[in-house]
Amino acid sequence: MSVSLALLLTAGVLIACGVYLVLERTLTRVVLGFVLLGNGVNLLFVVAAGRPGTPPFEGTAEPSEMTDPLPLAMVLTAIVISLGVTAFGMALAYRAWQLFGHDEVPDDVEDRRVLRRSRRRSGDADDLPWSQALSEEARRGALRRSQEPGRPEDPLGDDLSGAEDVPQDATEADEGEARPVRRPAGAVGDAEDPDGPDGSDGPEDRDGPDGAPTTGDPAQAPGAGPAVETDHHHRDGRGEA
Amino acid sequence: MELLLALPVVLPLAGAAATLLLRHRHKVQLWLTILTLAAILAVAIALIALVPASGVLVLQIGDWTPTQGIVLVADRITALMLLVSSAVTLAVLLYSSGQTVAENSERTPVAIYHPTYLALVAGVSMAFLAGDLFNLYVGFEVLLASSYVLLTLGGSASRVRAATTYVIVSLLSSVIFLSAIAAIYAATGTVNMAMLAVRLDGLQEGTRMVLELLLLVAFAIKAAIFPLSAWLPDSYPTAPAPVTAVFAGLLTKVGIYAILRLETLLFPASQLSNLLLAAAALSLVIGILGAVAQTDLKRVLSFTLVSHMGYMLLGLGVSTRLGMTATIFYVAHHITVQSTLFLVAGLIEQRGGTTNLARLGGLAKAAPVIAVLFFVPAMNLAGIPPFSGFIGKVGLVEAGIAYDRPAGWILVGASVLTSLLTLYAIAKIWNRAFWQAPSEDVVANDHPVPRVMTGATTALVAFSVGLTLAAGPLMTYSDEAARTVLERTPYVSAVLGDEAAGELHYRIDDAGEKVVER
Numbered sequence: 001m002s003v004s005l006a007l008l009l010t011a012g013v014l015i016a017c018g019v020y021l022v023l024e025r026t027l028t029r030v031v032l033g034f035v036l037l038g039n040g041v042n043l044l045f046v047v048a049a050g051r052p053g054t055p056p057f058e059g060t061a062e063p064s065e066m067t068d069p070l071p072l073a074m075v076l077t078a079i080v081i082s083l084g085v086t087a088f089g090m091a092l093a094y095r096a097w098q099l100f101g102h103d104e105v106p107d108d109v110e111d112r113r114v115l116r117r118s119r120r121r122s123g124d125a126d127d128l129p130w131s132q133a134l135s136e137e138a139r140r141g142a143l144r145r146s147q148e149p150g151r152p153e154d155p156l157g158d159d160l161s162g163a164e165d166v167p168q169d170a171t172e173a174d175e176g177e178a179r180p181v182r183r184p185a186g187a188v189g190d191a192e193d194p195d196g197p198d199g200s201d202g203p204e205d206r207d208g209p210d211g212a213p214t215t216g217d218p219a220q221a222p223g224a225g226p227a228v229e230t231d232h233h234h235r236d237g238r239g240e241a
Numbered sequence: 242m243e244l245l246l247a248l249p250v251v252l253p254l255a256g257a258a259a260t261l262l263l264r265h266r267h268k269v270q271l272w273l274t275i276l277t278l279a280a281i282l283a284v285a286i287a288l289i290a291l292v293p294a295s296g297v298l299v300l301q302i303g304d305w306t307p308t309q310g311i312v313l314v315a316d317r318i319t320a321l322m323l324l325v326s327s328a329v330t331l332a333v334l335l336y337s338s339g340q341t342v343a344e345n346s347e348r349t350p351v352a353i354y355h356p357t358y359l360a361l362v363a364g365v366s367m368a369f370l371a372g373d374l375f376n377l378y379v380g381f382e383v384l385l386a387s388s389y390v391l392l393t394l395g396g397s398a399s400r401v402r403a404a405t406t407y408v409i410v411s412l413l414s415s416v417i418f419l420s421a422i423a424a425i426y427a428a429t430g431t432v433n434m435a436m437l438a439v440r441l442d443g444l445q446e447g448t449r450m451v452l453e454l455l456l457l458v459a460f461a462i463k464a465a466i467f468p469l470s471a472w473l474p475d476s477y478p479t480a481p482a483p484v485t486a487v488f489a490g491l492l493t494k495v496g497i498y499a500i501l502r503l504e505t506l507l508f509p510a511s512q513l514s515n516l517l518l519a520a521a522a523l524s525l526v527i528g529i530l531g532a533v534a535q536t537d538l539k540r541v542l543s544f545t546l547v548s549h550m551g552y553m554l555l556g557l558g559v560s561t562r563l564g565m566t567a568t569i570f571y572v573a574h575h576i577t578v579q580s581t582l583f584l585v586a587g588l589i590e591q592r593g594g595t596t597n598l599a600r601l602g603g604l605a606k607a608a609p610v611i612a613v614l615f616f617v618p619a620m621n622l623a624g625i626p627p628f629s630g631f632i633g634k635v636g637l638v639e640a641g642i643a644y645d646r647p648a649g650w651i652l653v654g655a656s657v658l659t660s661l662l663t664l665y666a667i668a669k670i671w672n673r674a675f676w677q678a679p680s681e682d683v684v685a686n687d688h689p690v691p692r693v694m695t696g697a698t699t700a701l702v703a704f705s706v707g708l709t710l711a712a713g714p715l716m717t718y719s720d721e722a723a724r725t726v727l728e729r730t731p732y733v734s735a736v737l738g739d740e741a742a743g744e745l746h747y748r749i750d751d752a753g754e755k756v757v758e759r
Contacts, residue, residue, distance in 0.1 A: 022413070027405055034412050041420045048427035070309065071426055074375050078419060081382045085415075088389055089408060092401065099398050105409065106402045108475055 007047050014040030027096060027103040031089035038082040045071040045078070242291065246300040246313040248284045249323055249366035252277050257359035264352035271338055274355045278331040278362065285323040292320045293721065297735035299372070307736050308433045312372030314736060317722035318569055322369045322498060325573045329490050329580045330362050332701045336584055337483035339693030340591070354394065361387035361487065368495045372736060374422050374432040377499065381418065381463065385411050388492060391484045392476065399479045407476035414462035421455035428452065435736035438506050438729060442746035446512070453508045460503060464496025466554060467524035470547045474531065477546075478539035478596075482587025485539065489546050490580030494572055497553045501568070505726045509747045510560050510755035517558035518648045524551030525652075525659040532666045538586050538596040538674065541666055545622065546579055548659055555637055555652050559644045561753035565723035567636030570716055574621075574629040574708055581618040581701040585611065588694060589674065594686035598670060603679030610695060612675050617702050619671070621709075623664040629709040632716070634660060644753070727751070 014036050021033025049071040054061040056069040096103040256277035260270045292298060292315060302311040315323075337354070364384025371377040389411075393404045426432055428448055429440040441449060458469070465473040473493075477485050504511065528548025535541045553575070556568030586596055588611050593601050605612040621628035634656065641653040708715065725731045727749040734742035750756050 022409070027409075030409055034416065037416050038419075041416055041423060044420055044423035045426070048423050068430075070432075071423070074422070074426075074432075077375070077379065081379070081386075084386060085382075085389075085412060088386065089412075092389075092393065092404060092408060095393075095396050096401050096405065099396075099401060105405050108406075108471070110475070 002051065003047050007043055011040045011043035011047065014043065025104050027089065027093040027105055030105065031086060031093060034089070035082065035086055038078065042075045042078055045075045242295075243298055243300040245284055245287060245291070246298055246315050246370060247302070249281050249327070250313075250363050250370065252280055252284070253359040253363035253366065257356040257363065260359060261352075261356040264356075267352075270352075270355050274334060274359060275331070275338075277359060278327065278334055281362065281366070282324075282327040282331055285320065285327045288315055289320040289324050292317055293718070297725070297731050299735050307372070308431050308436050311376050312433065312435075312736060313370040313376075314372035314434075314732065315370060316725060316732060316735075317718060318498070318501070318726065319369050321569065321573055321718065321722065322494070323366060325576050326365055326369070326491050326494075327362075328704055329576055329701065330358075330365075330487060332697045332704070333483045333486050333490075333580060333584065334358065335700075336486075336587070336694050336697035337481070339691035339697065340481070340483060340587065353390065357387045357390045358487075360384075361391065365491050365495055369498060371434075373434055374425065374437070378415075378418055378422060381495070382415060384492065384495065385415065388488060392480050392488075394481060394484070403476040403479040406472055410462060410472040414459050417455060417462075418459035421452065421459060424455060425452050433736070434502065434506055435733045435741070438733050439737075439741055439744045441507055442744075449508060450512060453503065453511055453513060456503050456507075457500065457513065460496050460499040461520070462496075464493050464500060464554075465547050465550055466496075466520050467527055467547070467551070468520070470524065470528070470550070473547055474535075474540055474543040477543045478537065482583060482590060486580040486583035486587070489543070489583050490576045493546065493550060494576050497550065497557075497572060500554070501557055501565075501726070504557050504560060505565075505749065506729060506732060509727075509729060510749045510753060514558050514560060514753075515648060517554055518652060521551040521554035521558055522652050522655045524548060524554065525655045526551075529659045529662040529666065533662055533669070536598045538589060538598060538601075538670060539583070541598075541670060542579070542582050542586060545663055545666060548663070549575055549579075549622070551659070552634065552637055552656060555656060556640060558652075559640050559649060559753055560727075560749055561640055561643060562720070562723050562727060562751040563636065563643060564640035564753065565726060566716065566720045567633055567640055569719040569722050570629075570636060570712075571633035573715070573719075574633050574705070577701060577705040577708060578618045578621050578630065581698065581705060582615075582622065584694075584698045584701060585615045585618065588614065588690055588698060591688060591690050591694065592686070593674075593680075593683045594688075595682055598673040600680055600682045601674040602677040603675075603683055605675035607679055607683055608690070611690070614695070614698050614702055615675070616671070618705055619667045621705055623667050624660045625664070627709065629705065629712055632709070632712045636716070 018033045018035075018037030018040055021029050021036060024030060024033065049068045053065045053067040056066040093103040256273060260273055263269050263273065288298070297314060297316045299307075300313040301307055302313065305311070337358075361384050364380050364382070364387060367380030367383060368377055369380075371380050389404060389408050392407055393400050422432060425437065425441075428444060429437060431437060431440060441452070444452075462469045462472075477488055480488065504514075504517070525548055528544055528546075528551065532541045532544035532548060535544055553568050553571055556564035556566075556571065558564075588608075589601070589604065590596050592608050592611060593604060595601060617628075621630045624630040624634045638653050638656060641649045641656065643649075644652075729745055729748050730742045733745060745758065747755050747757055
């Protein structure tokens with residue numbers, strides 16, 4: 001079977017561009033990538049139909065001279081299907097934009113949980129400047145912070161799964177530690193805290209309620225919600241005294 | 242009589258259209274849906290009675306020649322799958338009717354739920370009945386498109402987040418499937434499966450392997466076989482309980498069904514059987530380790546689902562008659578049990594307000610009915626002796642032993658280990674959710690569970706116990722199904738006639754070896 005090189009090359013280019021776009025991080029580009037991919041694959045069907053011939057109407061020509069209509073019929077079906085699915089993908093991207101302000105494809109829940117846990121255990125995660133945290137997420141966190149000036153920096157929690165109504169349930173491994181919270185609002189949050197009595201961020205401010213130094217102690221790791229709460233009260237009391 | 246084959250596809254599609262038109266009348270919509278699903282169940286029962294008597298049933302839509310037009314084919318496996326899936330879908334729908342009443346219904350878009358659910362059922366039936374690859378693709382697309390909508394019902398943040406991954410992965414598998422069809426058409430000039438069985442036999446080994454791998458990857462993503470399974474535990478648990486139950490029970494099994502057809506009808510006893518066995522072992526072990534590590538009930542169940550797909554792949558990989566028999570039996574068992582467990586997870590969520598095991602406790606005393614409803618399918622899943630899970634696993638382990646190669650013994654070890662670890666995961670759930678002192682959530686959240694939901698779950702538990710009681714006849718039935726599938730000729734001669742069946746090059750003998758006939 002001889003095939004058209006032009007068709008094959010076009011299909012190859014379309015599929016290559018499609019794969020590149022699918023590897024992107026935002027859903028809109030991924031959907032566009034699938035449009036290109038689908039078109040490339042549809043061209044493969046046209047290649048599979050073989051040499052072009054006369055129109056396949058019964059009685060107009062010998063069947064051997066006609067174009068094979070079957071793959072073209074399949075292409076029509078595939079086009080209709082991809083139309084519907086693309087519409088759904090666009091709607092999904094729009095809904096994600098409504099909810100989160102962007103349509104980036106989220107990380108795996110479990111990956112994030114492991115990351116959060118290891119950071120809490122290592123204890124000094126919050127001391128890292130945002131540029132040294134995971135670059136992608138940190139970049140996004142900085143972006144968000146620049147848009148909402150009142151919001152404390154959150155290099156870890158600022159993506160889709162950081163949204164308010166995404167459940168972040170406690171797991172077994174979290175037990176024995178403080179209740180997990182979404183947002184490690186440690187030292188940086190304190191620094192921006194307008195209620196802070198003295199505004200300074202000296203080392204004595206980082207003491208827990210029991211006087212134990214926070215840094216280096218996993219149980220009192222930054223981001224532990226209740227600990228931060230009591231920390232505030234403690235400091236407030238000390239400030240008044 | 243052959244017209245019966247069209248009904249499992251046509252009825253739910255017509256029902257979907259009608260329920261969409263009647264979207265403002267919830268009661269009528271609900272009853273129409275129940276009626277449609279009950280009718281499909283009746284058709285499936287009729288088919289399972291008819292098929293053993295008359296062999297393979299074939300319906301040529303519009304009387305086109307089978308190689309050009311659409312054919313629907315039903316053999317014993319199809320009939321069994323249709324029966325189990327229609328029973329499960331009916332029970333799940335009844336269950337969800339109770340849940341929509343229980344939840345605040347103005348936030349749940351009921352109007353969309355019923356038509357989409359019926360479209361999903363139509364897609365599943367079409368995939369089971371499809372006699373050509375392209376129709377199988379369309380069936381997959383119908384069920385996937387419906388599943389996107391069902392997964393995003395309500396459009397909350399967690400569901401949109403989960404659906405994003407799910408949609409992208411599913412789209413990818415669809416594109417791979419579509420390009421595989423294009424390649425197969427270019428190589429053979431047909432997409433009819435019976436015709437393909439004849440023509441693929443004549444291709445070179447290398448071409449065959451490329452085509453088989455393309456299809457295998459597409460189906461394995463849908464069936465959530467290990468290296469391609471990461472999307473499943475991340476997306477299923479966020480959906481409403483009945484939706485997850487249907488997804489877990491049916492969608493992955495449609496993938497396994499497609500792999501079964503691929504490995505018997507299209508590429509009998511291929512060179513890839515070692516790959517299948519490796520994927521099976523990895524699915525089994527890694528899936529169950531994931532389940533052990535989880536503390537959310539729905540996530541534990543999702544990981545056991547990934548793990549137990551390995552059992553079915555084991556039987557397909559050894560491709561002996563015993564292995565096929567056990568696989569067919571196990572698919573029927575697993576659809577029922579996995580759906581039931583997700584429904585029970587929904588009951589637990591309804592009663593305890595959460596599925597997080599760290600926040601549950603004392604349910605055995607607070608809700609003894611739920612405890613019993615959980616205990617029976619859970620023991621069934623772990624393969625504790627009287628139940629059907631045990632029978633299926635014994636069959637698979639026997640097949641692994643009879644295979645008598647290192648791969649077979651490794652798989653026997655992996656499946657026994659997985660069975661034990663499943664029991665451990667189940668015991669952990671039981672220990673934390675049902676024993677111990679009642680947790681604050683359970684005490685505070687004292688909603689009564691609607692009787693419809695408990696009733697529907699009980700019906701499914703009874704169905705799974707029924708599978709256990711009827712295990713003897715069912716095994717005989719599966720054995721007969723495995724024989725026809727491995728012989729290949731009954732399928733091909735029913736669709737194309739005896740002459741074409743005579744052109745088949747290979748068949749698989751009872752020991753799983755490829756026999757060259759011509």
